[in-house]
Amino acid sequence: MKINKIIISFISAAIILLSSSVVSFAKVVGDKIVLGAAISLTGKYSSNGVHTQNGYNMAVDRINSMGGVKVGGKTYKFDIIYYDDESNPKRAAQLAERLISQDGVEFMLGPYSSGLTKAIAPVTEKYGVPMVEANGASRSLFTKGYKYLFAVLAPANLYLDVAIDLAVEKNNGKGVTVAMAFEQDAFSQDVRLGVLDAIKRTGSKKVIDDKLPKELNDMAATLVKVKQMKPDVLVVSGHTKGALTAIRQISEMKVDVPMLAMTHCDAAKLSKQHGKNSQYALCASQWHKTLTYKDDFFKDGMTYDADFTKEFGYAPPYQAAESSAALLVFKDAFERANSFDKKKVRDALAATNMQTFYGNIKFAPGGQNVDKPMVLFQVMCDDGGKCENKVVAPTKWASAKLIHPIPSWSKR
Amino acid sequence: MISVQACLDGILLGILFALIAYGMALQWGVMNIINIAQGDLVILGGYIAYFMYLYGIHPAWGVIVSPIIMYFVGIAIYKLVINKVVDRDLFISILATFGISILFMQLMNFAFGADVVLANSDYGTTMLFNSNVVLPNSKIFSAFISILFAICLVIYMKKSKLGRAIRATAQNARAAKILGVDTEKVYAATFGINAALCGVAGALISITFTIHPYMGLPYTIRSFMIVIVAGLGNLPGVAMSGMGLGVFEEFADYILGTEFRIGSVFLLLVLILVYRRFKLSRKREYLK
Numbered sequence: 143m144k145i146n147k148i149i150i151s152f153i154s155a156a157i158i159l160l161s162s163s164v165v166s167f168a169k170v171v172g173d174k175i176v177l178g179a180a181i182s183l184t185g186k187y188s189s190n191g192v193h194t195q196n197g198y199n200m201a202v203d204r205i206n207s208m209g210g211v212k213v214g215g216k217t218y219k220f221d222i223i224y225y226d227d228e229s230n231p232k233r234a235a236q237l238a239e240r241l242i243s244q245d246g247v248e249f250m251l252g253p254y255s256s257g258l259t260k261a262i263a264p265v266t267e268k269y270g271v272p273m274v275e276a277n278g279a280s281r282s283l284f285t286k287g288y289k290y291l292f293a294v295l296a297p298a299n300l301y302l303d304v305a306i307d308l309a310v311e312k313n314n315g316k317g318v319t320v321a322m323a324f325e326q327d328a329f330s331q332d333v334r335l336g337v338l339d340a341i342k343r344t345g346s347k348k349v350i351d352d353k354l355p356k357e358l359n360d361m362a363a364t365l366v367k368v369k370q371m372k373p374d375v376l377v378v379s380g381h382t383k384g385a386l387t388a389i390r391q392i393s394e395m396k397v398d399v400p401m402l403a404m405t406h407c408d409a410a411k412l413s414k415q416h417g418k419n420s421q422y423a424l425c426a427s428q429w430h431k432t433l434t435y436k437d438d439f440f441k442d443g444m445t446y447d448a449d450f451t452k453e454f455g456y457a458p459p460y461q462a463a464e465s466s467a468a469l470l471v472f473k474d475a476f477e478r479a480n481s482f483d484k485k486k487v488r489d490a491l492a493a494t495n496m497q498t499f500y501g502n503i504k505f506a507p508g509g510q511n512v513d514k515p516m517v518l519f520q521v522m523c524d525d526g527g528k529c530e531n532k533v534v535a536p537t538k539w540a541s542a543k544l545i546h547p548i549p550s551w552s553k554r
Numbered sequence: 555m556i557s558v559q560a561c562l563d564g565i566l567l568g569i570l571f572a573l574i575a576y577g578m579a580l581q582w583g584v585m586n587i588i589n590i591a592q593g594d595l596v597i598l599g600g601y602i603a604y605f606m607y608l609y610g611i612h613p614a615w616g617v618i619v620s621p622i623i624m625y626f627v628g629i630a631i632y633k634l635v636i637n638k639v640v641d642r643d644l645f646i647s648i649l650a651t652f653g654i655s656i657l658f659m660q661l662m663n664f665a666f667g668a669d670v671v672l673a674n675s676d677y678g679t680t681m682l683f684n685s686n687v688v689l690p691n692s693k694i695f696s697a698f699i700s701i702l703f704a705i706c707l708v709i710y711m712k713k714s715k716l717g718r719a720i721r722a723t724a725q726n727a728r729a730a731k732i733l734g735v736d737t738e739k740v741y742a743a744t745f746g747i748n749a750a751l752c753g754v755a756g757a758l759i760s761i762t763f764t765i766h767p768y769m770g771l772p773y774t775i776r777s778f779m780i781v782i783v784a785g786l787g788n789l790p791g792v793a794m795s796g797m798g799l800g801v802f803e804e805f806a807d808y809i810l811g812t813e814f815r816i817g818s819v820f821l822l823l824v825l826i827l828v829y830r831r832f833k834l835s836r837k838r839e840y841l842k
Contacts, residue, residue: 184660186768188668229668326813353813359763362563363807363815366556369688382670386764390672394679394690415672 169248170482174221175211177472178247180237180262182254185229190409190461191254194277196454197465198222198251204439205469211476218476220469227253231261238265247271248484251468254461256280256298256329263291272488274471276464279428281332284508291509292491294467294500296516298329299336301426302377304518305403306340308424308535309375312401312546318374321350321399323364323388325380333379333405333426349373354380359387365397375401382410385425393419393551400547403518408459413521413529421523422548426516429460429500430533432541433517439470440499467500520544559687560804566693568800570758572793573700574773575780576707577751583786584724584744585640590651591631592777593770594658595749599624599756600765601666604673607760613673616757617699621750628749632742640741655770662767673760696758703754707747708789720744779823 169176179198182191199222205211206219223245227234234253241247242265250266252259252275259278263286266273272290279298283291309318320341324334341348349371352364361378368376376399378388385406392402393416407413407425431447440446446466450458471494476482479490495504501514515536522542523529532542578592589595602623603616631654639650677691711717722730723740731737755773759765780799784791799819806818 185663186668186766188663190668323812352811355812355816359769360567361812363560363804364812366559366563366808370556383764383766386670386672390764391690394692395688396679396681410670416674 169246170218173210173216173218175218175249175476175482176245176247177220177222177249177251178225178238178241178245179222179251180225180227180234180241180253180258182229182258183224183226185227187229187254187258190277190459191229193459193461194254194465195224196450197276197458197462198469200450200453200462201439201466201469204466205473208439211473213476213480213482220473222251223247227258229255229258231258234258235261235265238262242266242269242271248482249472249487250274251465251472252276252278252293256283256332257327259283259291260328263288266290270484270488272475272484272491274468274491276468277461279332280328281335282328284506284510288509290488292471292494292505293510294471294503294514295428295464295511296514297510298332299339300516301333301336301405302379302403303336303340304426304516304535305375305377305401305424306337306344306346308518308544309401310344310346312544313374317345317347319347319349319371321364321368321371321373321376322348323350323352323354323361323376323378323380323384325354325384327381330379330381330384330405337377354384359383360391361387362391362395365391365395368397368399369395373399375399375403377403379405382406385410385412386415389416389420389423396551398548398550402548407519407521408531409461413523413531417529418523418527418554420521420529421554422545423521424518424534424544425521425531427460427519427531428514428516429463430517430519430531430539431458432533433501433539435497435499435501437470437496437498440466442499446499463500467498467503470498471496471503556808557805558683560808561801562687562689563693564801564804565797566689566697566800567804568797569697569700569793570755570762571773571776571780571800572796573704573751574755575777575784575796576704576789576792577748577755578777579781579784579786579788579792580720580751581744581748582781584720585636585741586644587636587640587647587651588644588778589748590648590774591655591658591770592748592752593773593775594655594662595624595628595752595770596756596759596773597765597767597770598627598658598662599753600760601662601756602753603757603760604671604765607673613675613757613761614695616673616760617754620753620757622753624753624756625746625750628746629742631749632745636745637738637741655774659767659770666767668767670764670766671760672764675761677761690762692762696762699754699758703751704789704793707751716740716743779819782823783826 181195182188202220210217210219225237227237250271250273254277256278259275267288267290274292276294279295281297281299324330350367385404403424405426412420431443433443436442474496475487475490479486503511504513506512517533518535519531520534521529522532534540534544581587599620602620603613606616607613635650639647675692680689719735719740723737727737780796783795803819807815
């Protein structure tokens with residue numbers, strides 16, 4: 143009996159050991175390159191998490207069907223292991239550990255949001271696993287000296303400084319007065335820092351600097367101040383809630399301001415939820431389908447938009463587009479490294495200099511993409527009340543002319 | 555003019571909070587239960603109005619539909635969970651309702667998605683004092699409906715048989731039981747009425763503000779504070795402390811800045827509690 147037990151436990155131990163050692167070679171299995179990603183499929187980021195996942199999947203299918211990745215004369219296909227991080231940073235960090243140490247993943251894709259990327263980055267850094275992320279824009283991600291973190295998107299401090307430049311340009315190069323209302327989270331505060339830099343650079347003046355509470359969806363007090371101070375620009379950033387609350391209360395309180403600039407308009411589906419009330423709002427965006435960047439896989443923004451809509455039944459928000467771009471960056475890096483050595487792939491990633499449908503990609507030493515400016519679009523509505531987002535800045539990519547100043551509510 | 559604006563904004567906001575707080579005070583008083591899920595019931599009510607809006611019905615009708623549905627949701631919660639904790643320690647009920655709160659958040663997130671949504675009433679705006687003071691009609695509508703429901707409830711409590719039974723149970727559950735009041739039924743009805751009030755408030759919030767599955771907690775905290783300040787079973791007190799808190803909040807926001815808004819409210823709460831304790835201790839000395 144006793145011997146039987148010993149034999150059984152010995153065999154099971156051997157099986158466990160074998161299976162785990164097989165798994166730990168999982169980074170490249172047969173002709174598959176396995177990438178890992180912890181994504182918010184449930185919890186408060188679940189809608190954007192799903193956009194991210196759809197973006198990844200779309201690119202994987204496209205790259206695989208168009209010949210895959212060529213490394214060392216052999217063709218490989220992408221595969222992704224997903225886990226649900228429940229929108230929880232702690233869980234995301236655990237899952238990153240699990241992906242790397244248990245599933246043997248050696249290349250990671252980023253999660254959704256700056257907060258979760260911040261939780262995962264120390265883990266990937268510890269194991270020297272290259273991570274290409276597409277949804278963490280917070281400036282603090284790029285100042286920690288991470289060597290294995292690469293972000294295809296522009297950092298948060300560049301979101302709205304274009305708007306200040308635009309206002310100054312419209313004011314014949316003279317400084318403007320700026321009212322600011324930002325939520326108190328890492329991302330929005332980064333956006334705020336960028337705006338402050340722009341204010342300083344252009345000789346403008348800030349007249350209101352409010353911090354919106356996370357808990358409450360009411361900014362009436364700030365808007366009362368705006369009505370009194372009459373600034374040239376009102377800048378608001380507080381995720382989708384901030385964008386929706388701002389438009390609702392600005393239209394209800396009839397606040398007249400020559401320029402209104404915001405973030406998260408497309409995530410908030412502003413033009414759909416608010417219709418004509420959202421007209422003339424300027425929105426910062428990482429990507430817009432009318433931009434004329436090109437690549438071999440998705441051709442251009444318009445084609446990507448059409449293909450994505452066909453596959454998933456809704457138009458791609460920029461979160462999906464940038465996620466797809468992350469896969470293109472990985473493919474390019476693998477082929478240039480011509481190896482699956484983590485260090486070599488990391489060096490190849492650092493030397494990336496390419497154009498995708500989403501924009502140019504070139505990484506600074508901190509890991510952020512420095513070759514892709516933000517775009518500003520303006521919500522424009524026709525007489526029938528149908529609203530569309532049109533790019534108005536930078537001028538190079540503009541598909542419509544900026545309407546400035548915003549007509550007052552009494553004339554609308 | 556600014557102070558008039560802040561005052562009116564605060565009062566309108568406070569009336570809405572007072573309605574939620576009234577529901578909380580009611581069930582706290584009757585069943586000795588602090589309902590952490592209060593805010594989540596509010597948000598669920600908001601989603602009912604939002605879905606009516608999506609299907610082309612004016613969200614204001616949510617004020618009627620939402621409480622009816624929420625009443626039954628309330629009864630269901632009572633039958634499933636609350637009746638098992640109603641006579642137990644206050645701490646157990648807090649734990650139970652905290653669990654319900656988490657469950658509701660996740661279920662709403664699962665069912666309705668994690669997007670921030672709102673229902674547009676297109677009620678326009680009222681301008682006062684040469685358009686120096688601007689009041690969104692949706693806020694005025696909310697305040698009006700809140701007052702209406704509060705008045706109806708007070709009358710119902712005073713006149714109806716069930717209302718009297720509820721008040722009797724609140725005063726002394728055991729005595730009420732001996733005198734033939736079916737306290738089990740009273741508890742269920744109380745919880746249902748509370749949920750219905752949350753439904754009304756939720757519908758109003760979807761018209762005036764925005765809703766999101768995880769946005770319930772601030773409403774729970776706010777109503778909890780209002781009840782603490784006003785004391786249990788003190789309806790005019792709840793209304794006054796609701797409006798007072800609303801006005802105080804708006805002024806704090808305007809004078810100190812938005813970042814101190816919530817902080818100043820909590821500071822006020824601490825001051826009031828300290829003051830009460832001070833008063834109580836003086837009373838005790840006097841009695842000696």
